[in-house]
Amino acid sequence: SYVLTQPPSVSVAPGQTARITCGGNNIGSKSVHWYQQKPGQAPVLVVYDDSDRPSGIPERFSGSNSGNTATLTISRVEAGDEADYYCQVWDTSDHWVFGGGTKLTVL
Amino acid sequence: EVQLVESGGGLVQPGGSLRLSCAGSGFTFSSCEMNWVRQAPGKGLEWVSYISSSGSSIYYADSVKGRFTISRDNAKNSLYLQMNSLRAEDTAVYYCAREDPTVTTSGYMDVWGKGTTVTVSS
Numbered sequence: 001s002y003v004l005t006q007p008p009s010v011s012v013a014p015g016q017t018a019r020i021t022c023g024g025n026n027i028g029s030k031s032v033h034w035y036q037q038k039p040g041q042a043p044v045l046v047v048y049d050d051s052d053r054p055s056g057i058p059e060r061f062s063g064s065n066s067g068n069t070a071t072l073t074i075s076r077v078e079a080g081d082e083a084d085y086y087c088q089v090w091d092t093s094d095h096w097v098f099g100g101g102t103k104l105t106v107l
Numbered sequence: 108e109v110q111l112v113e114s115g116g117g118l119v120q121p122g123g124s125l126r127l128s129c130a131g132s133g134f135t136f137s138s139c140e141m142n143w144v145r146q147a148p149g150k151g152l153e154w155v156s157y158i159s160s161s162g163s164s165i166y167y168a169d170s171v172k173g174r175f176t177i178s179r180d181n182a183k184n185s186l187y188l189q190m191n192s193l194r195a196e197d198t199a200v201y202y203c204a205r206e207d208p209t210v211t212t213s214g215y216m217d218v219w220g221k222g223t224t225v226t227v228s229s
Contacts (some may be wrong), residue, residue, distance in 0.1 A: 084136040
């Protein structure tokens with residue numbers, strides 16, 4: 001089975017840059033998607049196909065993917081960015097696979 | 108406005124059954140591939156099942172295979188999840204989610220409902 005590994009938590013001060021990683025075997029060969037989930041709310045797609053943003057998502061959200069690690073980068077972090085973030089890929093065997101999630105704390 | 112609204116959750120005893128529904132509006136439902144995704148209390152997201160726009164292709168996670176059945180009624184803009192032989196570990200918020208219809212088999216979900224809660228307990 002294909003496994004995606006995320007750090008449980010990341011902390012950053014307002015205005016700084018947050019980087020959330022997603023590790024997987026040769027993940028660079030797959031398309032990686034990222035979701036933001038605030039407490040009590042449904043997930044929201046923030047990055048798809050490694051680095052594309054849906055309409056309405058601020059340019060502060062960006063993504064990259066190479067080798068065994070994909071990264072979601074949030075620039076100029078705001079208090080409103082505090083949330084859980086999940087990476088996700090499509091795998092031929094396991095179909096839709098999610099990472100365990102990372103809790104972003106804005107200090 | 109593009110919207111997905113789930114219903115049908117509730118409290119059920121172990122071994123029982125429940126049918127979830129998801130109503131789509133504001134978009135051409137019949138053109139969209141759909142998924143069910145669940146989230147156990149305090150846990151992460153887990154993909155449950157997928158159905159193609161026509162219903163001809165269906166996939167399930169191993170954890171629910173043989174117990175859950177996904178279906179859709181495009182005339183009613185509705186998606187369903189029949190859940191049988193429920194277990195305590197099926198307790199979760201169940202979300203329906205749309206695959207991006209602008210891309211064939213996008214592999215990601217661009218619209219999510221707010222979810223419906225299923226609790227399996229005696």
